[in-house]
Amino acid sequence: MADTILKVEGINVYYGNIHAIKDVSFEVKEGEIVTLIGANGAGKSTVLKTISGMLRSKTGSIEFMGSSLMRMAPNNIVKNGIAHVPEGRRVFAHLTVEENLEMGAYTQPRSGIRDDMEQVFSRFERLRERRRQIAGTLSGGEQQMLAMGRGLMSRPKLMMLDEPSMGLAPILVDQIFEIIKELNDNGTTILLVEQNAQMALSIADRGYVLETGYITMSGTGEELASSDDIRKAYLGA
Amino acid sequence: MVFLQQLINGLQLGSIYALIALGYSMVYGIILLLNFAHGDIIMVGGYIVLLIIAAGISPAVAIAACIIGCIVLACVIEKVAYTPLRSAPRISLLITAIGVSFFLENVAQLLWGADPRVFPATRIIPATSYQIGRLTISLTTIVTLVVAIAAMVVLMLLVQKSKMGKAMRAVSEDMGAAQLMGINLNRIITFTFAVGACLAAIGAILYCCKYPQVKPTTGYILGIKAFVAAVLGGIGSIPGAVLGGIAIGLAEVAVNALGYSTWTDAVVFVILIIVLLVKPTGFMGASMNEKV
Numbered sequence: 001m002a003d004t005i006l007k008v009e010g011i012n013v014y015y016g017n018i019h020a021i022k023d024v025s026f027e028v029k030e031g032e033i034v035t036l037i038g039a040n041g042a043g044k045s046t047v048l049k050t051i052s053g054m055l056r057s058k059t060g061s062i063e064f065m066g067s068s069l070m071r072m073a074p075n076n077i078v079k080n081g082i083a084h085v086p087e088g089r090r091v092f093a094h095l096t097v098e099e100n101l102e103m104g105a106y107t108q109p110r111s112g113i114r115d116d117m118e119q120v121f122s123r124f125e126r127l128r129e130r131r132r133q134i135a136g137t138l139s140g141g142e143q144q145m146l147a148m149g150r151g152l153m154s155r156p157k158l159m160m161l162d163e164p165s166m167g168l169a170p171i172l173v174d175q176i177f178e179i180i181k182e183l184n185d186n187g188t189t190i191l192l193v194e195q196n197a198q199m200a201l202s203i204a205d206r207g208y209v210l211e212t213g214y215i216t217m218s219g220t221g222e223e224l225a226s227s228d229d230i231r232k233a234y235l236g237a
Numbered sequence: 238m239v240f241l242q243q244l245i246n247g248l249q250l251g252s253i254y255a256l257i258a259l260g261y262s263m264v265y266g267i268i269l270l271l272n273f274a275h276g277d278i279i280m281v282g283g284y285i286v287l288l289i290i291a292a293g294i295s296p297a298v299a300i301a302a303c304i305i306g307c308i309v310l311a312c313v314i315e316k317v318a319y320t321p322l323r324s325a326p327r328i329s330l331l332i333t334a335i336g337v338s339f340f341l342e343n344v345a346q347l348l349w350g351a352d353p354r355v356f357p358a359t360r361i362i363p364a365t366s367y368q369i370g371r372l373t374i375s376l377t378t379i380v381t382l383v384v385a386i387a388a389m390v391v392l393m394l395l396v397q398k399s400k401m402g403k404a405m406r407a408v409s410e411d412m413g414a415a416q417l418m419g420i421n422l423n424r425i426i427t428f429t430f431a432v433g434a435c436l437a438a439i440g441a442i443l444y445c446c447k448y449p450q451v452k453p454t455t456g457y458i459l460g461i462k463a464f465v466a467a468v469l470g471g472i473g474s475i476p477g478a479v480l481g482g483i484a485i486g487l488a489e490v491a492v493n494a495l496g497y498s499t500w501t502d503a504v505v506f507v508i509l510i511i512v513l514l515v516k517p518t519g520f521m522g523a524s525m526n527e528k529v
Contacts, residue, residue: 078418078419084417086414090413092411093410095410099406103403103418106418154419
């Protein structure tokens with residue numbers, strides 16, 4: 001059994017008076033792909049933002065490789081090995097592709113940046129061709145690749161991907177999921193948030209279902225994909 | 238010839254406004270704050286130079302102390318007054334900035350009196366002039382232009398090439414995403430204030446060499462004009478601040494040259510009103526809320 005790399009226990013997150021995340025607990029083991037699925041507004045992105053320190057939980061604990069993230073500043077959480085590729089990609093539209101990647105490597109020593117960038121380019125050839133182009137001129141798929149490449153530049157142990165398939169053509173969605181699997185094969189643990197439950201469950205080792213702030217179900221990818229409730233609610237079958 | 242002479246005067250004044258407008262624009266670009274205390278930092282810089290030279294210490298030390306003093310002051314203001322309001326509504330931040338401005342002006346009045354004091358301009362730049370044909374150019378003008386251009390080139394390199402500069406651009410575009418890259422927001426914000434204050438200090442010395450007196454309200458109108466320059470250029474844009482500053486300088490000198498010098502300040506504000514009515518984003522301002 002692999003070691004638990006991320007352990008979230010009993011977190012409660014509020015937006016003002018709105019109680020968005022209610023007693024959520026889950027864990028991610030080293031080398032896994034774990035997915036959080038659920039409808040729009042269920043709180044999936046909120047969970048990721050809480051892990052990366054952009055939001056704070058009032059209760060419970062978040063532990064990553066032995067250290068607590070509850071009070072850690074977002075920049076130190078990145079330094080500790082968590083990359084968060086946010087919903088909507090949020091590449092820096094006025095910076096070039098290369099500059100975006102450099103920002104991804106902000107916490108890394110200068111010496112390794114060239115090699116890491118070369119690795120990202122060899123994974124995403126499209127980005128290499130466009131390295132000096134302003135990121136805002138890239139297509140949606142290219143921007144998603146840039147956002148993922150940018151995340152990789154911090155050499156993460158855990159990569160959190162928020163809706164990587166959003167707004168992409170089906171062929172690109174397949175490509176993105178292919179890449180996620182490849183990254184995982186190369187040793188990066190993945191926490192994947194998706195509305196495209198079918199795709200997410202097809203590559204995930206385990207999954208959790210989030211409904212209005214609660215985790216209502218969990219299991220292996222296969223278990224969830226074959227569960228009647230899930231099929232009705234999320235897979236349109 | 239008169240035209241050329243006035244053009245040079247306009248560029249001199251304009252480049253000073255540009256240096257000050259840069260601080261406004263950069264801070265706005267990062268935290269969307271119109272830092273109305275920025276002008277008063279210039280006044281403090283003027284007093285620092287004046288007092289140190291009056292104490293018989295060398296002008297070089299005075300200049301260094303002015304730059305360091307302004308940077309420290311700006312960083313302290315940022316930490317004490319603005320950082321606690323990071324998540325407060327923007328209007329609270331704006332009112333605080335105005336409050337800090339009044340505070341600095343009144344403390345200066347308390348410490349150094351309300352009367353204007355003579356700034357030892359000739360101790361910093363000798364009162365030499367050069368005659369080229371019928372054109373008279375003072376050494377102050379030459380030094381102002383050279384120093385201002387050099388400062389802007391260094392700033393451009395800093396913002397375009399350095400890691401900190403790129404992080405500044407990233408923060409100004411998307412603060413949240415920048416944090417997810419591991420960028421330490423507090424450090425970038427403080428750095429931005431420091432760079433702005435450094436440029437303001439240089440502007441302060443050059444301004445006081447041109448108009449050699451300092452009083453507690455020196456920074457007030459100067460700050461407001463630099464603010465107009467920043468808006469004219471497109472607030473948040475660095476090249477915009479430079480263009481806006483030079484445009485305001487040229488406009489002022491043109492009004493003076495035409496014999497309407499009592500109207501100088503009014504013209505500056507008329508420009509502000511026209512910009513806000515016709516093109517609120519200024520010369521180089523980005524259209525609001527670009528969705529990617």
